[in-house]
Amino acid sequence: MSFPSTSxxxxxxxxxxxxxxxxxxxxxKAVVNGIDIQMPKGQVWGFLGPNGSGKTTTIRMICGLLxxxxxxxxxxxxxxxxxxxxxxxxxxxxxxxxxxxGDLSIRENLEFVGRLYNQPQLKKxxxxxxxxxxxxxxxxxxxxxxxxxxxxxxxxAAVTMHxxxxxxxxxxxxxxxxxxxxxxxxxxxxxxxQGMTVLVSTHYMDEAERCDQIxxxxxxxxxxxxHVQDVIQESGLQTFKGTGKGVRHLSNWxxxxxxxxxxxxxxxxxxxxxxxxxALHHTIKNxxxxxxxxxxxxxxxxxxxxDTFIALMAQSGEDQRKHA
Amino acid sequence: xxxxxxxxxxxISRINAILRKEFIQMFRDKMTFAxxxxxxxxxxxxxxxxxxxxxxxxxxxxxxxxxxxxxRSIIRGFKVSDYYDVKLQANNPEENTELLAxxxxxxxxxxxxxxxxxxxxxxxxxxxxEADASDPSASSNAIGxxxxxxxxxxxxxxxxxxxxxxxxxxxxxxxxxPKYNPEGKAQYNIVPGLLGVILTMTLVMITSMAxxxxxxxGTLENxxxxxxxxFEVMLGKILxxxxxxxxxxCVVLLAxxxxxxxxxxxxxxDLMAGVxxxxxxxxxxxxxxxxxxxxxxxxxxxxxxxxxxxxxxSGFMFPFRGMPNWAQAIGEVLPLTHFLRIIRxxxxxxxxxxxxxxxxxxxxxxxxxxxxxxxxxYKQTLD
Ligand SMILES: Nc1ncnc2c1ncn2[C@@H]1O[C@H](COP(=O)(O)OP(=O)(O)OP(=O)(O)O)[C@@H](O)[C@H]1O
Ligand SMILES: [Mg+2]
Numbered sequence: 001m002s003f004p005s006t007s008x009x010x011x012x013x014x015x016x017x018x019x020x021x022x023x024x025x026x027x028x029k030a031v032v033n034g035i036d037i038q039m040p041k042g043q044v045w046g047f048l049g050p051n052g053s054g055k056t057t058t059i060r061m062i063c064g065l066l067x068x069x070x071x072x073x074x075x076x077x078x079x080x081x082x083x084x085x086x087x088x089x090x091x092x093x094x095x096x097x098x099x100x101x102g103d104l105s106i107r108e109n110l111e112f113v114g115r116l117y118n119q120p121q122l123k124k125x126x127x128x129x130x131x132x133x134x135x136x137x138x139x140x141x142x143x144x145x146x147x148x149x150x151x152x153x154x155x156x157a158a159v160t161m162h163x164x165x166x167x168x169x170x171x172x173x174x175x176x177x178x179x180x181x182x183x184x185x186x187x188x189x190x191x192x193x194q195g196m197t198v199l200v201s202t203h204y205m206d207e208a209e210r211c212d213q214i215x216x217x218x219x220x221x222x223x224x225x226x227h228v229q230d231v232i233q234e235s236g237l238q239t240f241k242g243t244g245k246g247v248r249h250l251s252n253w254x255x256x257x258x259x260x261x262x263x264x265x266x267x268x269x270x271x272x273x274x275x276x277x278x279a280l281h282h283t284i285k286n287x288x289x290x291x292x293x294x295x296x297x298x299x300x301x302x303x304x305x306x307d308t309f310i311a312l313m314a315q316s317g318e319d320q321r322k323h324a
Numbered sequence: 325x326x327x328x329x330x331x332x333x334x335x336i337s338r339i340n341a342i343l344r345k346e347f348i349q350m351f352r353d354k355m356t357f358a359x360x361x362x363x364x365x366x367x368x369x370x371x372x373x374x375x376x377x378x379x380x381x382x383x384x385x386x387x388x389x390x391x392x393x394x395x396r397s398i399i400r401g402f403k404v405s406d407y408y409d410v411k412l413q414a415n416n417p418e419e420n421t422e423l424l425a426x427x428x429x430x431x432x433x434x435x436x437x438x439x440x441x442x443x444x445x446x447x448x449x450x451x452x453x454e455a456d457a458s459d460p461s462a463s464s465n466a467i468g469x470x471x472x473x474x475x476x477x478x479x480x481x482x483x484x485x486x487x488x489x490x491x492x493x494x495x496x497x498x499x500x501x502p503k504y505n506p507e508g509k510a511q512y513n514i515v516p517g518l519l520g521v522i523l524t525m526t527l528v529m530i531t532s533m534a535x536x537x538x539x540x541x542g543t544l545e546n547x548x549x550x551x552x553x554x555f556e557v558m559l560g561k562i563l564x565x566x567x568x569x570x571x572x573x574c575v576v577l578l579a580x581x582x583x584x585x586x587x588x589x590x591x592x593x594d595l596m597a598g599v600x601x602x603x604x605x606x607x608x609x610x611x612x613x614x615x616x617x618x619x620x621x622x623x624x625x626x627x628x629x630x631x632x633x634x635x636x637x638s639g640f641m642f643p644f645r646g647m648p649n650w651a652q653a654i655g656e657v658l659p660l661t662h663f664l665r666i667i668r669x670x671x672x673x674x675x676x677x678x679x680x681x682x683x684x685x686x687x688x689x690x691x692x693x694x695x696x697x698x699x700x701x702y703k704q705t706l707d
Contacts, residue, residue, distance in 0.1 A: 037625075060706060063549060064704075064705070065545065065548055065549055065705055065706050066705055066707055067705050067707055081530075084704070085551060086555070088549060088550060088551045089551045091549075093546075093549040094651055095542075095546055095549070097545075098541050098542075099542045099543050099544075099545050099546035100546060101345065101349070101543055102541070102544065103349050103352050103353065104349065104352075105343065105347075108345070108348055111341075112341050112342075112344070112345045113550065115335075115337055115340055115341030115344070116338050116341045116342075116551060116552055117548045117550070117551065118333075118334045118337040118338070146373055181515065232628075317528050
């Protein structure tokens with residue numbers, strides 16, 4: 001499945017990322033399999049997909065850390081294969097795994113990054129960064145001794161210190177508490193207002209909904225992209241929500257019924273989804289007629305993004321996670 | 325390529341960034357830092373014993389076919405001297421030699437029959453001392469003292485009419501048989517050579533970790549995502565260890581002078597210039613290893629793979645000219661070989677740096693080639 005891009009302009013100058021047919025193979029096995037991304041400047045895009053779907057690999061190819069096996073493209077107007085040093089100067093890449101120097105203090109890490117990017121007034125910049133992080137009083141602490149969430153905050157501060165035009169964030173909020181996660185996103189939107197383009201990979205649906213657009217990968221293929229609402233609608237998915245006593249016991253039975261593509265728990269409720277609305281209706285009716293299901297109410301609801309993704313994953317074939 | 329267009333000041337800023345980072349990491353890793361200083365000291369101490377100029381209390385066996393008071397006086401003289409520690413009385417000459425061969429004693433002394441009688445008659449009887457000279461420096465002082473010890477021991481016995489026997493050439497004809505290494509080796513070769521060995525071992529090892537550590541800790545991805553060029557990373561990672569190499573050199577030279585009294589014939593500036601070149605050669609080599617190895621373990625193995633021939637074929641352990649041609653050919657490719665010629669020349673023979681043009685050229689060429697390999701091998705991507 002693929003959807004027309006909703007990008008406002010076809011002007012290449014307006015595209016922060018413009019790659020076509022990106023392929024990356026390790027030992028002959030393609031883990032990214034021909035991905036096209038045209039991302040306009042100034043937007044915040046979410047990069048989603050199950051584990052091992054190729055998000056990190058794609059991001060690495062975009063910022064010049066991996067050489068694509070095939071395909072081509074530009075990032076900020078620079079060729080991703082031949083001009084990676086210009087790309088590096090103008091991007092900030094936050095790695096999925098914390099990759100700052102654990103045996104340097106927080107301040108020393110920031111100073112190191114500042115010097116590498118040749119920042120003028122380094123001391124002032126580092127002071128300000130520490131202050132905005134709220135880490136002035138812990139600046140001498142070794143970065144390796146920070147808790148997971150604080151490491152993420154330090155990393156975000158460090159990769160944005162040189163005011164990059166493009167931010168590539170690989171699961172920046174993994175392991176971050178809910179309040180800090182909200183702060184993270186406020187921060188991301190502030191960067192966006194300053195004109196930065198942001199590509200964020202995430203597994204959180206609520207984060208996907210904060211993006212201008214999402215790109216969904218599975219098995220190294222781009223499955224769908226667009227605004228969250230559009231992705232949901234265009235998936236053609238219909239969802240029924242069942243509530244009431246005993247609904248949770250129905251899950252296994254429902255999975256066997258015609259028209260049911262997937263069943264998921266949402267708190268006390270059950271979401272039953274499928275693309276064949278007729279068959280789905282029939283199944284729900286069947287269910288209601290059984291005497292033991294008297295107490296269960298059904299209503300059609302808007303499918304959530306998660307429903308959509310689970311359905312997309314099911315449609316795109318075998319779950320990559322088995323051999324990832 | 326566009327990469328080369330970036331301004332010099334930016335380059336320097338980036339080298340500075342990496343250099344500072346490496347310095348901090350070096351000081352913070354107290355264990356490694358301590359080892360960098362401890363290894364030279366330890367090696368000096370270990371090898372130093374071989375050139376300990378005054379070893380004492382060396383075990384000695386005695387076989388005497390004459391049991392007169394004069395002989396007993398001499399034996400007592402050996403005993404009270406600090407050098408000989410008379411441990412065993414052998415029952416026959418074979419046993420006496422056997423004790424020496426098996427290393428139970430360092431000396432075996434033989435008083436022949438009729439020793440005292442001949443001595444009193446002024447016939448200067450022979451006193452045979454067999455010495456284990458496989459470690460020549462260990463036995464030389466004790467041997468040098470033997471005449472004094474005998475004269476001192478007989479001081480009270482040779483009185484009255486015998487007093488004139490004390491005059492030269494002395495009452496006893498001491499015959500020394502150094503065994504197992506009759507020539508002995510120029511011991512002062514060791515300390516200058518040791519400087520080369522220490523620099524090779526520690527500097528290659530530490531820089532061979534330079535990139536592998538980044539990749540093993542996962543920081544490589546971050547480093548590569550930032551705008552640092554291969555050459556800048558290499559310089560930034562090498563320069564801090566030039567300082568360390570300098571400190572190590574000072575430690576060894578001070579010890580050579582104050583502890584081991586190694587003579588210093590040449591010019592210190594010449595020496596330091598030669599040492600600096602050698603330090604940079606080793607650092608470049610270590611950095612190249614770190615671009616070849618995938619893990620720190622592999623880097624370590626490469627270091628030792630290189631270190632062993634350096635130690636054995638450079639002329640440090642065995643005289644270079646004594647080696648077969650193929651071994652000399654290998655030796656010629658090793659930086660340590662050339663460094664040893666330079667440093668031994670300057671320190672011991674008082675040559676000047678420029679007298680060693682061939683060796684300097686060899687070191688320079690080695691450094692250039694190895695540096696080029698490093699730059700070529702340095703991966704700018706994670707592939
Ligand atoms: N250097 C490599 N060598 C071999 N295979 C690799 C390499 N890097 C990634 N892969 C494989 O490529 C696939 C995609 O990995 P990638 O890290 O891009 O996934 P991801 O979408 O980021 O997953 P996650 O959500 O778990 O971070 C995986 O199957 C992984 O095993
Ligand atoms: Mg990933």
